[in-house]
Amino acid sequence: MAGVHAAGVPAAGGPAAGGAALRGTGLYRTHRRGREEVHALRGVDVAVAPGEVVALLGRSGSGKTTLLHCLVGWERPDRGEVTVPGARSPGEADWSTLAVVPQRLGLLDELTLADNVAMPARLAGAPDPRAAALAGLEQLGLGALADRLPDEVSLGEQQRTALARALVLRPAFLVADEPTGRLDQELSVHVLGVLRACADTGTGVLVASHDPLVVAAADRVVRLSDGRVVGAGDGGDAAGGQPARSAG
Ligand SMILES: Nc1ncnc2c1ncn2[C@@H]1O[C@H](COP(=O)(O)OP(=O)(O)O)[C@@H](O)[C@H]1O
Ligand SMILES: [Mg+2]
CATH class of the missing domain: 3.40.50.300 (P-loop containing nucleotide triphosphate hydrolases)
Incomplete structure (x- = not known):
């Protein structure tokens, strides 16, 4: 079986332990x-x-x-x-x-850009997912598009949304x-x-x-x-x- 195994460090969620x-x-x-x-x-x-x-x-x-x-x-x-x-x-x-920007993006069509970006923060129980999502969208020049659906923006904008989503939990x-x-x-x-x-x-x-x-x-x-x-x-x-x- 494939040897995907423990890194020998404690719990998930922390910064990279000791620069590993x-x-x-x-x-x-x-x-x-x-x-x-x-x-x-x-x-x-x-x-x-x-x-x-x-x-x-x-x-x-x-x-x-x-x-x-x-x-x-x-x-x-x-x-x-x-x-x-x-x-x-x-x-x-x-x-x-460990966050991912997939080649095919994987945005949820039914959710606004803000809700897509907020998703990892919501799932992680972070304090204010929407605020974090808006800040991330803003950083990538997408602040004005926060309440649009993925279908309503360009592919390049979708791509940056997927990046904002990956970065929302730093x-x-x-x-x-x-x-x-x-x-x-x-x-x-x-x-x-x-x-x-x-x-x-x-x-x-x-x-x-x-x-x-x-x-x-x-x-x-x-x-x-x-x-x-x-x-x-x-x-x-x-x-x-x-x-x-x-x-x-
Ligand atoms: N699910 C799959 N089933 C069969 N072949 C695959 C599959 N995914 C990738 N491949 C093949 O594996 C090779 C590497 O693909 P991939 O990792 O997507 O390369 P890259 O991202 O560099 O284009 C390619 O020949 C591709 O056709
Ligand atoms: Mg590829």
Whole structure:
């Protein structure tokens, strides 16, 4: 069985204990569809320390989303270990410990942007979910749209709403799957500024992306190819290494 196991730290919900990293070690994951097997991860090691922004690069199909899903406990690796500081397993981590911006966003169509963003705070029993949601929307330039439904705003606005939702509990770690994929350059720069501000308050940020702006804004780059890590380095150095491709 997959070794997703305890990080050896006490209860969920606190900040990353003692600067420990969100970590995946020796991760393997094969997707099976009938007789077809896709080896999406073939022994991936990745770590994100509190306060750093790590860009996860790779072409469409290289395994980025599968890796993020394993780190947040939405998929189980066939082999390897995931440790989430502050939680016994990724699946048990609440959104103050480890929050996600999914590639397909996962906003609830029936709820306003404010109610979508407030949801993690409501579920966590935080004191004033609506105020926290409005502040988060404001920070991402969406204050005026708070009472609209997701269908009534653009895809880029939906994307920023999903980011505001992920940040509403000030998570110790944030995992974001192509969070600038639907944004123009100006908005991307704004969103990257918000991610940097989070990192400056101690959040460890892992961003899957093809976007050269994300690479330039990252402290470090981890490059995936065909389910393996093929390169790692500083954000700036790796920016030109691979042609941008359509979102994966
Ligand atoms: N649920 C699934 N069933 C079968 N194959 C999958 C599934 N999810 C992803 N894959 C395959 O795994 C590989 C990695 O996909 P993914 O992790 O989504 O990569 P990326 O996010 O880098 O585009 C791709 O070949 C993809 O088609
Ligand atoms: Mg993907």
